[in-house]
Amino acid sequence: MKAPQRLQSLIDEGMIDAVVRQLMSGKEATVYVVRCGDETRCAKVYKEATQRSFRQAVDYTENRKVKNTRQARAMAKGTRFGRQAQEAAWQSAEVDALYRLAAAGVRVPRPHNFHEGVLLMELVADEHGAAAPRLNDVAFTAEQARSHHAALIAEVVRMLCAGVVHGDLSEFNILLAADGPVIIDLPQAVDAAGNNHAQRMLLRDVANLRDFFGRFAPELLHTDFGHEIWDLYARGLLSTEAALTGRFEHKRGAVDLGGVMREIDDARAEEAARLLRLQTPQ
Numbered sequence: 250m251k252a253p254q255r256l257q258s259l260i261d262e263g264m265i266d267a268v269v270r271q272l273m274s275g276k277e278a279t280v281y282v283v284r285c286g287d288e289t290r291c292a293k294v295y296k297e298a299t300q301r302s303f304r305q306a307v308d309y310t311e312n313r314k315v316k317n318t319r320q321a322r323a324m325a326k327g328t329r330f331g332r333q334a335q336e337a338a339w340q341s342a343e344v345d346a347l348y349r350l351a352a353a354g355v356r357v358p359r360p361h362n363f364h365e366g367v368l369l370m371e372l373v374a375d376e377h378g379a380a381a382p383r384l385n386d387v388a389f390t391a392e393q394a395r396s397h398h399a400a401l402i403a404e405v406v407r408m409l410c411a412g413v414v415h416g417d418l419s420e421f422n423i424l425l426a427a428d429g430p431v432i433i434d435l436p437q438a439v440d441a442a443g444n445n446h447a448q449r450m451l452l453r454d455v456a457n458l459r460d461f462f463g464r465f466a467p468e469l470l471h472t473d474f475g476h477e478i479w480d481l482y483a484r485g486l487l488s489t490e491a492a493l494t495g496r497f498e499h500k501r502g503a504v505d506l507g508g509v510m511r512e513i514d515d516a517r518a519e520e521a522a523r524l525l526r527l528q529t530p531q
């Protein structure tokens with residue numbers, strides 16, 4: 250196909266030889282299959298902030314590392330320079346997370362390059378070499394569902410041990426490759442230790458896995474790996490070897506007032522983002 254404008258500079262720089270086809274156009278990015286020498290790769294082109302949904306408007310940018318205070322002030326004020334800085338931070342967050350997670354042994358696409366708002370990475374493929382399907386497009390036996398669920402819980406633990414919470418983990422952001430599930434789509438990933446919303450995001454990620462695989466293996470619907478994992482993490486006891494039961498005893502008694510207030514703030518922010526989304530033509 251004719252190369253889209255946004256990929257032209259990567260062709261000029263010799264990072265891409267040809268654009269094979271468009272794979273997907275989602276809310277936040279358009280993904281292409283490209284040729285690089287004798288390899289087939291995947292190019293993720295981020296949309297401009299105004300065209301994107303407002304995932305990041307809620308809580309994902311909290312505590313994101315910025316280089317200097319001028320940048321931080323500009324981001325807080327929402328000036329043009331600030332918006333550009335925020336945009337760059339959002340896009341590079343995905344590359345950062347991919348490198349960090351690959352180093353920790355989590356199965357994510359291998360990143361190759363990040364250039365002018367385009368992420369060049371491994372094309373996650375099925376056994377025929379074609380782009381792998383999303384979990385959402387595949388049906389499973391109960392046994393397969395149990396096995397993939399267990400493998401993905403182990404990946405969530407490995408991510409958390411590396412200090413990362415995905416934040417948008419679901420059957421839409423996991424591909425089924427020839428060698429098993431691969432986690433993708435990480436621009437909203439957060440630092441587990443430095444973000445007040447990390448716990449809520451982890452619980453939601455784990456609940457999404459439970460609800461999806463629970464359709465094929467209903468006994469999974471009674472598990473509570475999320476609280477168990479977070480509890481171990483908070484007590485400094487989480488490791489990739491930790492034996493998990495899927496059960497968690499919820500303590501009664503002392504109320505965590507700070508936690509309750511955060512939940513309320515979160516719900517408010519999410520509702521504000523939802524309204525914003527409704528008002529914005531996509």
Ligand SMILES: Nc1ncnc2c1ncn2[C@@H]1O[C@H](COP(=O)(O)OP(=O)(O)O)[C@@H](O)[C@H]1O
Pocket residue numbers: 272273274275276277278279280291293358370371372373374380381383421422424433434435
């Ligand atoms: N590395 C990859 N290999 C194969 N397919 C991919 C890869 N990355 C993304 N895709 C495809 O592109 C779609 C959109 O990518 P994603 O990273 O989830 O962006 P979005 O923010 O638009 O959801 C995915 O659902 C998947 O089908």
Ligand SMILES: [Mg+2]
Pocket residue numbers: 275421422434
């Ligand atoms: Mg996605």
